[in-house]
Amino acid sequence: MNDMTTFDIEKIRRDFPIFGREVHGKPLAFLDSGASAQKPTVVLEAIQKAYSETYANVHRGVYYLSQTSTELYEGAREIVRAHINAASLDEVIFTKNATESINLVANSYGGSTLKPGDEIVLSTLEHHSNIVPWQLIAEKTGAVIKVAPIDEQGEFLLDAYRELLGPKTKIVAITHVSNSIGTITPVREIIDAAHDAGAVVLIDGSQAAPHMKLDMQTLGADFYVFTGHKVFGPTGIGVLYGKADLLDRMPPFLGGGDMINRVTFEKTTYAKGHAKFEAGTPPIVQAIGLGVAINYINGIGFERIGAHEQSLLAYATERLSQINSVRIIGQAEHKAAIISFTMEGVHPHDIGTFVDHAGVAIRVGHHCCQPLMDYFDVAATARASFALYNNRADVDALVTAVRDTQEFFS
Amino acid sequence: MFDDLRELYQEVILDHSKRPRNFRHPEDANHEAHGYNPLCGDTVNVYLKMGHNGLIEDAAFEGKGCAISLASASMMTEIIKGRTEDEARKIFDGFKKLVTGEENDFDAGEDTERLMMLAGVKDFPMRVKCATLAWHAMASAMDEKPEITTE
Numbered sequence: 001m002n003d004m005t006t007f008d009i010e011k012i013r014r015d016f017p018i019f020g021r022e023v024h025g026k027p028l029a030f031l032d033s034g035a036s037a038q039k040p041t042v043v044l045e046a047i048q049k050a051y052s053e054t055y056a057n058v059h060r061g062v063y064y065l066s067q068t069s070t071e072l073y074e075g076a077r078e079i080v081r082a083h084i085n086a087a088s089l090d091e092v093i094f095t096k097n098a099t100e101s102i103n104l105v106a107n108s109y110g111g112s113t114l115k116p117g118d119e120i121v122l123s124t125l126e127h128h129s130n131i132v133p134w135q136l137i138a139e140k141t142g143a144v145i146k147v148a149p150i151d152e153q154g155e156f157l158l159d160a161y162r163e164l165l166g167p168k169t170k171i172v173a174i175t176h177v178s179n180s181i182g183t184i185t186p187v188r189e190i191i192d193a194a195h196d197a198g199a200v201v202l203i204d205g206s207q208a209a210p211h212m213k214l215d216m217q218t219l220g221a222d223f224y225v226f227t228g229h230k231v232f233g234p235t236g237i238g239v240l241y242g243k244a245d246l247l248d249r250m251p252p253f254l255g256g257g258d259m260i261n262r263v264t265f266e267k268t269t270y271a272k273g274h275a276k277f278e279a280g281t282p283p284i285v286q287a288i289g290l291g292v293a294i295n296y297i298n299g300i301g302f303e304r305i306g307a308h309e310q311s312l313l314a315y316a317t318e319r320l321s322q323i324n325s326v327r328i329i330g331q332a333e334h335k336a337a338i339i340s341f342t343m344e345g346v347h348p349h350d351i352g353t354f355v356d357h358a359g360v361a362i363r364v365g366h367h368c369c370q371p372l373m374d375y376f377d378v379a380a381t382a383r384a385s386f387a388l389y390n391n392r393a394d395v396d397a398l399v400t401a402v403r404d405t406q407e408f409f410s
Numbered sequence: 411m412f413d414d415l416r417e418l419y420q421e422v423i424l425d426h427s428k429r430p431r432n433f434r435h436p437e438d439a440n441h442e443a444h445g446y447n448p449l450c451g452d453t454v455n456v457y458l459k460m461g462h463n464g465l466i467e468d469a470a471f472e473g474k475g476c477a478i479s480l481a482s483a484s485m486m487t488e489i490i491k492g493r494t495e496d497e498a499r500k501i502f503d504g505f506k507k508l509v510t511g512e513e514n515d516f517d518a519g520e521d522t523e524r525l526m527m528l529a530g531v532k533d534f535p536m537r538v539k540c541a542t543l544a545w546h547a548m549a550s551a552m553d554e555k556p557e558i559t560t561e
Contacts, residue, residue: 349450349476349540357415366451379451379474408412409424
């Protein structure tokens with residue numbers, strides 16, 4: 001598997017049992033990994049094994065199973081830490097998803113530091129989950145939201161962004177990769193400019209994590225979030241990376257068991273490190289599954305995954321562009337393997353139903369990005385998002401189905 | 411290809427979606443409501459001109475939507491025009507049951523056949539809201555509740 005010269009797509013597809021099935025009598029062309037990715041057998045087996053052989057609650061018991069379960073759960077944290085090159089395990093917090101990670105930072109960091117008139121900078125590209133938590137905390141604290149713009153290609157406009165920054169900017173929360181149109185934002189420049197202005201930066205890496213190697217120490221973000229189910233792990237597990245000195249200063253987000261040092265009715269002191277932010281029984285098996293998923297990806301290697309996906313993106317972009325009625329929304333220079341498009345005279349919902357009947361699973365709608373849809377003046381788009389297991393046949397199935405849909409409606 | 415979709419996307423539906431009837435904003439409308447489907451972002455504005463006796467003298471709509479939602483809105487405006495408020499609500503009740511597959515004996519008088527065209531939606535649960543959006547907006551307009559969502 002580590003041979004850099006080969007990328008055996010057929011072998012990879014066999015790692016994912018779902019590709020053994022048909023949909024509406026057609027082979028499955030799954031092009032909705034941006035919403036949630038399929039799971040390899042190794043992850044499914046790890047989940048089964050964790051429940052059937054080693055299951056017990058973590059951090060609680062002195063007995064064998066609880067200890068084993070704790071080792072596996074904490075082992076998953078080390079896998080994540082090494083994978084994203086975080087400086088310490090205390091910088092890796094398990095949450096239930098990226099949304100919860102963002103809410104944690106907005107409430108705990110934002111809630112304890114923002115003052116009336118302080119500014120939070122977001123961008124037009126954001127998913128609702130990186131907008132609404134900030135609106136909620138802005139409402140509570142009197143902070144103000146500013147929006148960094150994009151251009152018609154879907155490019156993040158660095159200069160305009162820099163102009164928004166100033167002494168009032170306290171938090172910058174921007175996506176690494178747009179879930180709707182695939183734009184890879186210039187995160188390094190975004191982070192550096194925010195730091196120059198004295199602001200703290202959260203990067204939403206939900207759509208970056210499946211496609212590229214992440215290195216927290218090179219990137220320099222103060223917070224970085226992603227979700228497990230988009231990186232071939234189970235649902236119900238998310239990651240929040242945070243710099244240790246910031247996390248130390250932040251109050252807990254949720255209160256409960258496992259996050260305390262000492263509880264009395266007069267005063268409770270909190271646990272240190274990641275434990276402060278992991279109240280209650282955590283998603284134990286989900287974390288274990290995530291660890292296995294990350295090992296699986298690294299077994300293939302992001303260099304090869306990236307090259308494979310970029311070649312699919314180029315092929316799909318070229319083929320879809322040949323269809324006259326298709327308009328591709330978002331043509332940034334650096335894109336992850338995500339293509340949003342509309343079709344003249346056919347609503348995305350109708351496209352979705354038609355291509356589904358050809359076995360092609362795509363997402364249609366606003367992709368939880370209504371401000372971005374407003375910017376492009378569309379109510380919805382059809383979106384094909386690719387992952388390491390997609391092949392050219394998937395693209396061909398999509399293109400044929402889109403052409404047939406066009407014909408049906410013309 | 412797509413033979414199994416012919417049941418849903420019948421010629422009549424395609425015709426209504428491409429050339430929606432009563433797609434306008436009548437100046438003398440005295441009831442209106444904005445319908446919104448947060449799942450897909452589709453919107454519809456339904457405009458009614460109601461007489462004193464509960465008669466729907468004019469019905470029209472504007473909006474963005476898929477073929478199913480546009481066709482349903484278009485057919486609805488044709489059907490309810492000239493009906494009373496009570497009749498329109500009764501047709502909506504029956505139509506709801508038809509598209510959710512709750513009931514197969516649908517009777518809307520002379521309009522039964524036309525609305526049966528949309529019965530195919532019952533095999534596509536994700537699309538039921540598309541078919542009923544304009545109808546919900548119509549009911550809201552009559553209730554004088556200007557905003558509805560399908561959630």
